[in-house]
Amino acid sequence: MVVGSAVEVLSEDQAWELLATRQLGRVATSVGDQPEIFPINFYAGDGKIVFRTAAGTKLSEIAVNNRLAFEADETDNAGGWSVIAKGRARILVSTRDIEAADELPLHSWVPTLKYDYVELTVEEISARRFTFGPEPDRYGID
Amino acid sequence: MVVGSAVEVLSEDQAWELLATRQLGRVATSVGDQPEIFPINFYAGDGKIVFRTAAGTKLSEIAVNNRLAFEADETDNAGGWSVIAKGRARILVSTRDIEAADELPLHSWVPTLKYDYVELTVEEISARRFTFGPEPDRYGID
Numbered sequence: 001m002v003v004g005s006a007v008e009v010l011s012e013d014q015a016w017e018l019l020a021t022r023q024l025g026r027v028a029t030s031v032g033d034q035p036e037i038f039p040i041n042f043y044a045g046d047g048k049i050v051f052r053t054a055a056g057t058k059l060s061e062i063a064v065n066n067r068l069a070f071e072a073d074e075t076d077n078a079g080g081w082s083v084i085a086k087g088r089a090r091i092l093v094s095t096r097d098i099e100a101a102d103e104l105p106l107h108s109w110v111p112t113l114k115y116d117y118v119e120l121t122v123e124e125i126s127a128r129r130f131t132f133g134p135e136p137d138r139y140g141i142d
Numbered sequence: 143m144v145v146g147s148a149v150e151v152l153s154e155d156q157a158w159e160l161l162a163t164r165q166l167g168r169v170a171t172s173v174g175d176q177p178e179i180f181p182i183n184f185y186a187g188d189g190k191i192v193f194r195t196a197a198g199t200k201l202s203e204i205a206v207n208n209r210l211a212f213e214a215d216e217t218d219n220a221g222g223w224s225v226i227a228k229g230r231a232r233i234l235v236s237t238r239d240i241e242a243a244d245e246l247p248l249h250s251w252v253p254t255l256k257y258d259y260v261e262l263t264v265e266e267i268s269a270r271r272f273t274f275g276p277e278p279d280r281y282g283i284d
Contacts, residue, residue: 024222026213028170028177035172037179037211039224069179071168080166082181 006079006131015083015127018072019044023105025072027051027120029061036061042072043104049085049120052106059116062089068120079131086124092117148221148273157225157269160214161186165247167214169193169262171203178203184214185246191227191262194248201258204231210262221273228266234259 010018019025025042028035040051049070053059062068068089073082092098101117152160161167167184170177182193191212195201204210208230215224234240243259 024215024217026168026179026215028172028179028211030170030172030175030177033172033207034209034228035170035177035211036228037168037170037213037226039213039215065175067176069170069177071179071181073166073168073181075166084179086176086178 008129008131010081010127010129012125012127015085015125016044018074018081018083018127019049019085022072022074025049025051025070028069028071029065030067031061031064041106042070043106047122049087049122050101050104050106051118051120052115053118054115059091059118062091062118066090070120070122075130077132079129081127081129083125083127085120085122085126087120087122089118089120092119150271150273152223152269152271154267154269157227157267158186160216160223160225160269161191161227164214164216167191167193167212170211170213171207172209173203173206183248184212185248189264191229191264192243192246192248193260193262194257195260196257201233201260204233204260208232212262212264217272219274221271223269223271225267225269227262227264227268229262229264231260231262234261 023041024039026037026039028037030036040053042049042051066088068087070085071082074080092101097119098117101119161184165183166181168179168181170179172178182195184191184193210229210231212227213224216222234243239261240259243261
């Protein structure tokens, strides 16, 4: 018998609801064909994902190419979900934007006195829920 | 009082040891300045990270640009760790390579009869351990 694990494609609303349950995600950047990936703590809402970053690699890459991919997930033995978002990022510079971001429940992974807020305006978001189970038989034998 | 969270840079050996404790990671690809990120189940050892993938986006991007960035992490309320690896990927094609990969404890997130193994030869790996704590004061006030 071929028994597959279940995969369910969720709605965009469900994707945002799942993001609201997590703080830890990852962003991927791309400069000169070299992908980079970083863990971040994030806040998601209103079509945007906001995170803090210390000065350095992440910020300099956003300045060169502001396209970001973002991922957050959660799994246990029974299954899990993953949300992927893509869009363009900007560093918050106005006092008004920074003060608004200061009110978000955001923490940086790297403690530092000097940090900036990055705001990703989400253009695409998708979510899938997985239920782990027996593998399908690769060779199709019942 | 300014109290920062602690960040500890771990050794490459410690990075590989941490990877051996996890199955869920993410890979980032970069094609034409568009970063992409995917959750994967992986096996790490002998300087390589192996994962399965269904035919589709991930594979086609590796064919265009085989540079990958990989991340795995684990967190709880007290802190966590993150390992980041970079290198070049190839799709396993020889019967010997595929049979060896078949012996690894690897599962795909998307159940499918048709999949390939991707092997990332790690050129750079780094690991950090974080202990969460009170935020440092941004304005340096004691």
